[in-house]
Amino acid sequence: MSISERSVTEAAGNIMGELSKNLEGYVGFANLPNQVYRKSVKRGFEFTLMVVGESGLGKSTLINSLFLTDLYSGEYPGPSHRIKKTVQVEQSKVLIKEGGVQLLLTIVDTPGFGDAVDNSNCWQPVIDHIDSKFEDYLNSESRVNRRQMPDSRVHCCLYFIAPSGHGLKPLDIEFMKRLHEKVNIIPLIAKADTLTPEECQEFKKQIMREIQEHKIKIYEFPETEDEEEMKLVKKIKERLPLAVVGSNTIIEVEGKRVRGRQYPWGVAEVENSEHCDFTILRNMLIRTHMQDLKDVTNNVHYENYRSRKLAAVTYNGVDNNKNKSLLTKPDTADDMSPLAQMEEEKREHVTKMKKMENEMEQVFEMKVKEKLQKLRDSEGELQRRHEQMKKNLEAQHKELEEKRRQFEEERNNWEAQQRMLEQQKLDTRTLEKNKKKKIF
Amino acid sequence: MAATDVDIFSNEEKRNLNLGGHVGFDSLPDQLVSKSVTQGFCFNILCVGETGIGKSTLMNTLFNTMFENEEASHYQNGVYLRPRTYDLQESNVHLKLTIVDTVGFGDQINKEDSYKPIVDYIDTQFENYLQEELKIKRSLFNYHDTRIHICLYFIAPTGHSLKSLDLVTMKKLDSKVNIIPIIAKADTISKSELHKFKIKIMSELVSNGVQIYQFPTDDEAVTEINSSMNAHLPFAVVGSVEEVKVGNKTVRARQYPWGVVQVENESHCDFVKLREMLIRVNMEDLREQTHARHYELYRRCKLEEMGFKDTDPDSQPFSLQETYEAKRKEFLGDLQRKEEEMRQMFVNKVKETEAELKEKERELHEKFEQLKRMHQEEKRKVEEKRRDLEEEMNAFNRRKVAAETLSLSQPLKKDKDKKN
Numbered sequence: 001m002s003i004s005e006r007s008v009t010e011a012a013g014n015i016m017g018e019l020s021k022n023l024e025g026y027v028g029f030a031n032l033p034n035q036v037y038r039k040s041v042k043r044g045f046e047f048t049l050m051v052v053g054e055s056g057l058g059k060s061t062l063i064n065s066l067f068l069t070d071l072y073s074g075e076y077p078g079p080s081h082r083i084k085k086t087v088q089v090e091q092s093k094v095l096i097k098e099g100g101v102q103l104l105l106t107i108v109d110t111p112g113f114g115d116a117v118d119n120s121n122c123w124q125p126v127i128d129h130i131d132s133k134f135e136d137y138l139n140s141e142s143r144v145n146r147r148q149m150p151d152s153r154v155h156c157c158l159y160f161i162a163p164s165g166h167g168l169k170p171l172d173i174e175f176m177k178r179l180h181e182k183v184n185i186i187p188l189i190a191k192a193d194t195l196t197p198e199e200c201q202e203f204k205k206q207i208m209r210e211i212q213e214h215k216i217k218i219y220e221f222p223e224t225e226d227e228e229e230m231k232l233v234k235k236i237k238e239r240l241p242l243a244v245v246g247s248n249t250i251i252e253v254e255g256k257r258v259r260g261r262q263y264p265w266g267v268a269e270v271e272n273s274e275h276c277d278f279t280i281l282r283n284m285l286i287r288t289h290m291q292d293l294k295d296v297t298n299n300v301h302y303e304n305y306r307s308r309k310l311a312a313v314t315y316n317g318v319d320n321n322k323n324k325s326l327l328t329k330p331d332t333a334d335d336m337s338p339l340a341q342m343e344e345e346k347r348e349h350v351t352k353m354k355k356m357e358n359e360m361e362q363v364f365e366m367k368v369k370e371k372l373q374k375l376r377d378s379e380g381e382l383q384r385r386h387e388q389m390k391k392n393l394e395a396q397h398k399e400l401e402e403k404r405r406q407f408e409e410e411r412n413n414w415e416a417q418q419r420m421l422e423q424q425k426l427d428t429r430t431l432e433k434n435k436k437k438k439i440f
Numbered sequence: 441m442a443a444t445d446v447d448i449f450s451n452e453e454k455r456n457l458n459l460g461g462h463v464g465f466d467s468l469p470d471q472l473v474s475k476s477v478t479q480g481f482c483f484n485i486l487c488v489g490e491t492g493i494g495k496s497t498l499m500n501t502l503f504n505t506m507f508e509n510e511e512a513s514h515y516q517n518g519v520y521l522r523p524r525t526y527d528l529q530e531s532n533v534h535l536k537l538t539i540v541d542t543v544g545f546g547d548q549i550n551k552e553d554s555y556k557p558i559v560d561y562i563d564t565q566f567e568n569y570l571q572e573e574l575k576i577k578r579s580l581f582n583y584h585d586t587r588i589h590i591c592l593y594f595i596a597p598t599g600h601s602l603k604s605l606d607l608v609t610m611k612k613l614d615s616k617v618n619i620i621p622i623i624a625k626a627d628t629i630s631k632s633e634l635h636k637f638k639i640k641i642m643s644e645l646v647s648n649g650v651q652i653y654q655f656p657t658d659d660e661a662v663t664e665i666n667s668s669m670n671a672h673l674p675f676a677v678v679g680s681v682e683e684v685k686v687g688n689k690t691v692r693a694r695q696y697p698w699g700v701v702q703v704e705n706e707s708h709c710d711f712v713k714l715r716e717m718l719i720r721v722n723m724e725d726l727r728e729q730t731h732a733r734h735y736e737l738y739r740r741c742k743l744e745e746m747g748f749k750d751t752d753p754d755s756q757p758f759s760l761q762e763t764y765e766a767k768r769k770e771f772l773g774d775l776q777r778k779e780e781e782m783r784q785m786f787v788n789k790v791k792e793t794e795a796e797l798k799e800k801e802r803e804l805h806e807k808f809e810q811l812k813r814m815h816q817e818e819k820r821k822v823e824e825k826r827r828d829l830e831e832e833m834n835a836f837n838r839r840k841v842a843a844e845t846l847s848l849s850q851p852l853k854k855d856k857d858k859k860n
Contacts, residue, residue, distance in 0.1 A: 020527035025504035028720035030530040032481055033473045035724035038661055040469045047465075068460040093454045099466030104454070144743045146736060287464035291471035299581050310576045342771050349775050353782060360786050364793075371797050375804065382808045389815050396822050404829050411836050418843060 044102040046151050047290060048091075048133075050183070051107065052126065052175065053160025054114040055080035057190035062158075062246035063107060065259055065270055066282055069096065070248075071107060079111035087112040087122045089129040108154060114171055123175045130154050130182050134305040155297045156219070156285065157183045160190040161241065165199050167206045176216045182301055184219040184293050186285070187211070192243030192276045193261060193268040200243050207241055221284075222292055236284055242277035245270050480534040482585050483723060484565075486521075486617065487539065488558060488609065489594025490546035493624045498592075498679035499539055501692065501703060502715055503528065506681065507539065516544030519554050521561045523586075538586060546605060555609040562588050562616050566738040587735060589726045590653070590718065591617045594624040595641065595674060599633045602644050610650045616734055618653035618726055620718070621645070626676030626709050627694060627701045634676055641674055655717055656725050669717050675710035678703055 051059045060078025063071050071094055072078040082090075091108040108129065113122055133153045140149045157179065161172055176185055187207065189195070195203060211218060218240075221233045247259045247270045259270040270278050285293075487495040491514050500506055507526065523540040540561065545554055565587045572583050593610055595602065613619060621641065623629070629637060645652060652673070655666035680703050684693040693702045703711050718726075747767070 020529070021503075021505045021507065023504045023528060023530060027502070027504050027528075027530060028715060029481070029483070029528070029535050029723060030533045031720045032533055032535070032723055033477055035721070036476055037469045037473050038659060039724055039728065040472050042659060045465070045468050066463070067457075068463050069457045071457065094457050095454050096457055096459055096463070096465075098459060098463060101466045101468055103465050103468065144740050144748050146739075282464065287467050288471065290465065290468055291475055295475065295581075299579075303578065307576045307578075342768065346771070346775070349778075353778065357782060360782075364786065364790060368793055368797070375797065375800060379804050382804070386808065386811050386815070393815065393818050393822065400822060400826055400829065404825075407829065407833055407836070411832075414836075414840060421847070 041101055044104065046104045046106070047294065048106040048108060048152060048154050048156075049285075050126075050130075050154045050157040051079075051109050051160070052113055052157060053190060054162060055083060055111070057160040057162060058244075058246050059109065059158075059160055059190070061248055062188075062190075062244055064248055065246040065278065066285070067096065067105065069094070079109040079113075082111040083115060084112050087116075087125045089125050106152065119171055122171075123178050126175075127178060127182065130179070131305065134302055135309075137302065138306055138309065151294075151298075153297055153302060154183050155290075156293045157185050159185055159187045161187055161207065163189055163191050163194050163203070163243075165195060165203050167203075168210045173210065173214055173216070176211070176218070177214060180217045181304060184296055184301070185216075186219050186281075187241040188281070189241055189243035191245065193245045195243065204239070204241060204243070219293070219296070221289065232288075236280055239277055239280060242281045244278045244281055245276040246278070477533060479581070480536060482536045482538075483727065484523075484538040484540065484586060484588050484590075486542075486558070486562070486588045486591040487594065488542045488545060488591060488613075489624060490596060491544065493594045493596060494679050495541060495592075495594055495624075497681065498594075498622075498624070498677060500681045501679040501711065502719070503537070514547045516547060518548065519544045519557045521557055523561075536584070540588065551605050554605065555612045558609070559612055559616065562613070563738065566616075566735055567742075569735065570739055570742060587730055588617050589723075589730045591619045593619055593621045595621055597623055597625050597628050597637075597676075599629050599637050601640050607644065607648050607650070610645070610652075611648060614651040615737065618729055618734070619650075620653050620714075621674040622710075622714065623674050623676040625678065627678045627696075629676065638672075638674060638676070653726070653729070655722055662721055665721065666717075669713055672710060672713055675714045675717075677711045677714055678709040679711070 049063075051063060053059055060072035060080070063078075064073075071092070076092065079090075082088075088111050089108060090111065091106050093104060093106045096103050096105060110126055113126075116122065130153075137149065137151065137153055140146065159172070159176060161168065172187075176187070179185060189200070189203065189207075192200060221236060224230055224233065245261065245268055247261050249259070249262070250257050251260045251262050251267055252258075253260065253267050253269065258267075258272075260267045261270075269275050273279050485499070487499065489495050492511075496507065505526075505528070507524065520543050521540050522543050523538055525536060525538045528535045528537055542558060545558075548554065569583070569585065569587055572578055572580065591613055593606070593613075595606060610619060610621070623634070623637065623641075626634065655662075655670050657663045657667045657670075678694065678701055680692050680694045680701075682692065682694070683690045684695050684700050684702075686693065686700055686702060691702050691704060693700045702708050706712050
């Protein structure tokens with residue numbers, strides 16, 4: 001690979017803001033795109049295309065025409081030839097190479113879609129298939145040991161509308177409403193060679209009106225800054241939905257060999273843009289927007305699926321434990337991974353626990369204080385009473401003492417008196433005795 | 441292939457088909473490239489080397505521009521990392537370049553922990569990316585990737601061998617980042633010394649098990665150039681932003697009295713080789729290796745640390761939902777348990793304190809019972825004394841009465857005597 005790009009741009013840096021620097025010489029990172037190119041070719045590409053529509057609308061033929069190969073053939077019949085009792089979702093993988101570029105193309109078709117008498121829920125197997133591919137990708141993305149992840153997610157869904165000329169059928173509307181947020185839908189008018197250009201115009205307008213009315217989001221072409229590209233995109237937008245014709249046969253027209261359908265009145269050429277929009281479809285689907293279809297699937301549809309799935313996982317816990325534990329509100333969780341969310345919840349829980357602990361501690365302290373106070377009060381009361389009784393007793397004691405003292409004093413006095421009287425008596429007696437003795 | 445309808449469309453079969461014309465998907469690489477050009481590219485370089493070894497000069501030389509840089513001082517007390525982001529553009533390619541400088545590396549007396557801030561910085565960038573990847577609502581496609589894609593390790597041109605700081609640091613970094621060792625200020629080494637020096641360095645790296653970045657040889661377009669470059673490692677570089685006139689051209693060079701060292705002269709130094717390998721040939725591979733190898737390793741370790749496994753004990757693969765739910769259950773159970781524990785602790789505390797208080801109450805009552813008893817005893821004694829006193833008083837009264845009656849009868853006797 002030779003190194004290309006030797007021109008240098010100056011002063012463009014100022015537009016970018018931040019710290020933009022002007023290069024004063026050739027550095028060489030302009031070669032980065034080439035490096036990316038090489039690596040992507042080496043890796044190879046994958047693309048999964050889903051075709052949905054009632055049987056007989058020309059889906060297989062269109063796929064064969066798109067990829068200029070016999071994907072569907074006698075050996076590998078198209079979905080209309082494989083109708084089962086219920087709607088199936090089946091896929092076939094083909095490996096095609098062109099210009100050194102390898103593409104692993106997976107075509108998913110839905111035999112039986114819309115063909116039963118009662119078609120309620122015939123979209124369900126389709127939804128389930130798309131979801132299961134998202135789930136596979138999510139699981140392999142979330143493994144601890146990740147290896148090269150095969151991308152089998154559905155990147156684009158071609159929805160075939162029967163060319164009634166009037167409008168969308170209820171089934172069409174129902175299907176697109178249920179799938180527009182899961183996959184890129186490109187609606188196509190099948191077998192467009194049954195409509196005249198004017199009828200086709202009317203039909204297209206009607207369909208787009210109905211699509212807008214039902215707020216169906218079909219695949220939108222990205223805005224580009226390139227003027228040329230914008231013109232192209234505008235042209236495509238005007239011709240939506242694309243009216244296509246497919247063919248497995250090659251016919252000679254004016255010396256050229258073209259794919260077309262031979263009628264008694266002429267040949268409807270598949271690749272003639274005046275006859276149908278096939279070339280626009282092929283250019284858009286394969287040559288210009290294939291990568292964008294993959295990117296939108298990855299960045300929008302898959303991310304929607306993933307965030308819904310992960311949100312469900314985390315909210316499960318919240319709902320069950322709302323009454324028990326103290327957990328966070330869901331609205332802050334969107335910005336975080338479930339693990340970060342758990343960390344956050346743990347932190348919140350810790351603070352709540354602390355608060356609870358403090359409260360309990362406070363209540364506890366208060367109760368203890370109360371009890372102690374009561375104890376002290378009753379102790380004081382008892383003490384007082386004891387003092388009182390002691391005082392009483394002491395008073396009684398004193399009283400008794402006084403009484404006794406008085407009594408003793410009285411007794412002593414009386415005894416003293418008695419003794420004196422006794423003495424007197426004795427004295428008198430002795431005197432008398434002496435007197436008697438003296439008389440003799 | 442007479443098989444049933446179901447078998448024909450089995451999911452595993454891949455058919456090779458030939459195309460009957462030009463379909464057009466060979467533009468797929470171009471679509472991819474134009475998408476990435478619109479988005480812009482992002483590249484992060486980490487420069488590890490001693491102060492003054494020429495990191496900033498080399499960056500200026502490599503990218504042909506003067507990045508703002510004050511000269512770092514030698515007196516930092518630790519190593520810290522200074523990332524600076526610049527927006528560069530060349531033709532239609534926008535590059536968001538982040539240059540991370542290690543300020544203060546090799547200046548401290550004790551350099552044991554010098555590698556830590558570097559490892560932490562690298563891990564932090566991985567962690568930020570991992571967090572973004574794990575978010576519920578994430579936007580990876582416009583996430584500014586700050587993971588380090590390449591570490592240029594500047595080796596001092598001693599001419600002898602690697603310093604032990606170099607070996608220690610590189611060993612710590614080799615599993616986390618792509619390392620390209622370069623010999624700085626190579627204009628101080630002569631050719632023969634340089635040859636020996638390079639051999640010595642490479643053998644030391646090999647013998648110490650340091651894994652440096654190998655330029656990939658699996659893409660046939662670049663196999664030759666890459667494998668030949670692998671043999672020239674480590675690149676001996678000279679950086680300069682000054683222009684010197686040599687002959688009739690003005691080139692970037694360093695002017696010495698003895699000659700002019702031209703930066704872009706391949707016989708003077710390996711600068712051109714470095715630029716070629718780093719920027720023009722392998723930039724994308726460096727980014728890929730960082731994402732597919734180093735980041736995955738970090739992620740795997742981190743998730744295993746957190747307890748995630750790919751298979752349960754029965755070797756059945758876990759679905760993401762199950763893993764998260766199991767984690768969540770465990771986590772909630774944990775929280776619940778903590779709450780219970782706390783409550784239980786409180787209940788116990790309350791019980792204990794209640795028991796204590798009851799004990800105190802009982803003691804109080806006992807004390808007062810005792811006092812009461814004592815008091816009763818005292819009272820009894822007093823009563824006894826009182827009774828005693830009463831008795832004595834009664835006895836005394838009786839005596840008194842007896843004495844009085846006696847004295848009353850006495851005077852009669854006297855009178856009787858007198859009559860006689």
